[in-house]
Amino acid sequence: MGKDLLSWSSTESQTTPKRMNIFMRHLLVAEMGQDQTKQQVEKGLKLYQANQTDKALHVWTKVLEKTSDPGGKFRVLGCLITAHSEMGKYKEMLKYALAQIDTAREMEDPDYLTEGYLNLARSNEKLCDFQKTVSYCKTCLNMQGTTVSLQLNGQVCLSMGNAFLGVSVFQKALESYEKALRYAHNNDDKMLESRVCCSLGNFYIQLKDYEKALFFPCKAAELVNDYGKGWSLKYRAMSQYHMSVAYRKLDRLPDAMECCEESMKIALQHGDRPLQALCLLNFADIHRCRNDVDLCSLKVHCLSEGIYRSKERQEELREQVVKFLQCVEELELYCGMCGESIGEKNQQLQALPCSHIFHLQ
DSSP, rough: OOOOOSSOOOOHHHHHHHEEEEEEEHHHHHHHHHHHHHHHHHHHHHHHHOOOHHHHHHHHHHHHHHHHHHHHHHHHHHHHHHHHTTTTHHOOOHHHHHHHHHHHHHHHHHHHHHHHHHHHHHHHTTTOOOOHHHHHHHHHHHOOHHHHHHHTTTHHHHHHHHHHHHHHHHHHHHHHHHHHHHHHHHTOOOOHHHHHHHHHHHHHHTOOOOHHHHHHHHHHHHHHHHHHHSOOOOHHHHHHHHHHHHHHTTTOOOHHHHHHHHHHHHHHHOOOOOHHHHHHHHHHHHHHHTTTTTTTHHHHHHHHHHHHHTTOOHHHHHHHHHHHHHHHHHOOBBBTTTTTTTSSSOOEEOOTTTTEEEEOO
């Protein structure tokens, strides 16, 4: 039988303070470990926001190796998921999402589980495994969590809508987007509303209703302008990209080019490689419509050069200058009079009878 806790022996009474001291020391060490984990995660976030992605990843990876705090581990895995998503490394994203769901199961917390399954759904969405995406989204929606968990339902519906759109089940995609919008309005979540509007823009592009395809990203851009002062610039970049695609479809090519340039600048600044790829494709389509496909490459090198120059990143700047000059030489885009490049910016030109082109000054 166990000892009666109300009749401790004198020896036990004497050792109890020592045990309590040991317990308090362990508790203090655990709290210090949690604080240190939190500080390191914040340090990584500041580096990431300053576009020092490699340093941020190094900090987060070290935290992941050392921390014994499940909450801290879950959070740092979330950071790694986001970073690898924006780098376009979707298999790595999935790897960290699987580790995060394992951590959430250990914690047995419905909020963490819901967030973990959402990240798992997003990872599979990026990898175009849309059936798994829908399955994980349904798991999220069926979980009975707290208010925090319920606030994620809008994001879950958005991911489910993207998956249904990926397999061309348009009615279910639209239903999911409408549900996501209702959650956004009910929770006054302007960020979510902006993201849903961008996805609706893509939805109507595929259905070839180009007026609606323009309306929704324009609405997203309005939300960014009105409420997005403290938001990540990626919200502006995505709205500008989707506007550009709609403008191109409407044959409003100058507007399409302006929006795509704005989106590409932000994508280059933040190392968002998937968005860079989308912008490159859109640039090519715009120039194809103008019958000047080769100028697409020139435009990208020019944008990159300007960004690296402003950030004083000399090595990348030199690389872009060399690529830019090579492109100019291949296209023979030199002014016949001053020798400066042509096509770098909006300038008046004059063509001679011999087909040589020069700047009109």
